[in-house]
Amino acid sequence: MADQRPVLVATEADDCTADMVITELNRREVPVVRVNPADMGPGLTVSARFGSCPAPVAGHIRTSSRSVDLTRIRSVYWRRPTWPTFEHLGPDDARYAVAQTRYGLGGILYALDAALWVNHPQRNAAADYKPAQLALAHRLGLAVPPTLVTNDPDAARAFVTRYDHVIYKTLRWTPYQRAGVPLTGWADLVTAAELDESVAVVPHLFQAAIDKVADLRVxxxxxxxxxxxxxxxxxxxxxxxxxxxxxxxxxxxxVAKALLAYLDHFGLVSGSFDLAVGRDGRLWWLELNPNGQWGWLEEPTGLPMSAAFAHLLTQGVTP
Structure with missing residues (x-):
C-alpha cells in the first residue's frame, strides 16, 4: 500500500515555484496539504496537544479544503510563507496577534522534529547572514572577494579608494518603497565621492568587483x-x-564538496548559491540564498529540479 502521509507545503498564495513541486508530487500520487500562515482564522485553524498523548505533539491543521494529522506529516517544504499582519486591528492588538501567531503556529510546526524540513526556517535564518556566509566560505577554501562591512564613513571611503571597482550590496533584501514605488537593491558600483556621513546610520556591505565573464547559479x-x-x-x-x-x-x-559542506554546516538540505566566473576561470563566492528561486531555470535548461525536490520530500528523510 502506498504511503499516504502528506507533504506539508508552506507558502504564499501565488508561488509558481511551489506549484511546480506540487505538480510533481501529484504526479507521484503523494498527498499534499498547502498552507499559508497569513490565512490564520476561519481559513486556517490549528489545534495541537502536548503531554497528554503518546506523541510529543498531536493534533490537526485544517485549511478550507484539507486537514492534516500532525503526527502523520511526512515532510515540510517551507517555501515562501507570509505571516498575517492583522491590519484591521489597532497597532498594539496587531503586534500582539502577530506574535501569538508566529510563536503559536510557528512553534507547533517547529515541534515536528520527526519530519524532514526543506529547509527548517530557523536554519534558513541562521544561514541568511552575509558576514557569516563570507567567513564560512573562506574557511571552506572558496575564493572570497575583498569585502568590507562597516558603518564608518572613513573606512568605507578608504576601502573604495583602495580597489579599482567596488560594488555596494544590501545585507539583506527588504521590502522598500520611495514615493510609493517599490525599489530593489541591485549590486551597483560606488565611488568614494558618493559616500557621505549617512553611511554611519547602518552597516553597509562593500565588495571589490570581480573581473567576471559570467555568473553561476548552483x-x-x-x-x-x-x-x-x-x-x-x-x-x-x-x-x-x-x-x-x-x-x-x-x-x-x-567547489562541489565545499558547497555541500557549506549546507551541512548550517543543517540545510537545499540552497541556491551564486558564484562569479572570473576572466581566468576562477570561481568566486558571492552568496547563498537558503531558500532561493530556481523555477525559471528548469524549462530553459531541462534540469529536473522540481523532480529532485519532489523526490526529497517524498522520501521524508534527510539524504
Whole structure:
C-alpha cells in the first residue's frame, strides 16, 4: 500500500515555484496539504496537544479544503510563507496577534522534529547572514572577494579608494518603497565621492568587483547539484532576465564538496548559491540564498529540479 502521509507545503498564495513541486508530487500520487500562515482564522485553524498523548505533539491543521494529522506529516517544504499582519486591528492588538501567531503556529510546526524540513526556517535564518556566509566560505577554501562591512564613513571611503571597482550590496533584501514605488537593491558600483556621513546610520556591505565573464547559479537539493552558467554581460544579471543565456555546467569537484559542506554546516538540505566566473576561470563566492528561486531555470535548461525536490520530500528523510 502506498504511503499516504502528506507533504506539508508552506507558502504564499501565488508561488509558481511551489506549484511546480506540487505538480510533481501529484504526479507521484503523494498527498499534499498547502498552507499559508497569513490565512490564520476561519481559513486556517490549528489545534495541537502536548503531554497528554503518546506523541510529543498531536493534533490537526485544517485549511478550507484539507486537514492534516500532525503526527502523520511526512515532510515540510517551507517555501515562501507570509505571516498575517492583522491590519484591521489597532497597532498594539496587531503586534500582539502577530506574535501569538508566529510563536503559536510557528512553534507547533517547529515541534515536528520527526519530519524532514526543506529547509527548517530557523536554519534558513541562521544561514541568511552575509558576514557569516563570507567567513564560512573562506574557511571552506572558496575564493572570497575583498569585502568590507562597516558603518564608518572613513573606512568605507578608504576601502573604495583602495580597489579599482567596488560594488555596494544590501545585507539583506527588504521590502522598500520611495514615493510609493517599490525599489530593489541591485549590486551597483560606488565611488568614494558618493559616500557621505549617512553611511554611519547602518552597516553597509562593500565588495571589490570581480573581473567576471559570467555568473553561476548552483542549486543543491539533497546531494544533487544543478549548476547553471548565466551569460549576461551585466554586473547584476537580475536586472534583465530576457537578456540571459543559460548553459548547464559541471562544478569542479573541490567547489562541489565545499558547497555541500557549506549546507551541512548550517543543517540545510537545499540552497541556491551564486558564484562569479572570473576572466581566468576562477570561481568566486558571492552568496547563498537558503531558500532561493530556481523555477525559471528548469524549462530553459531541462534540469529536473522540481523532480529532485519532489523526490526529497517524498522520501521524508534527510539524504
Amino acid at each position: 542549486l543543491i537539493v539533497g546531494r544533487q547539484i544543478f549548476a547553471v552558467r548565466i551569460e549576461s554581460g551585466m554586473l547584476d544579471w537580475r536586472k534583465d532576465y530576457s537578456a540571459l543565456v543559460y548553459r548547464v555546467v559541471e562544478l569542479p569537484d573541490r
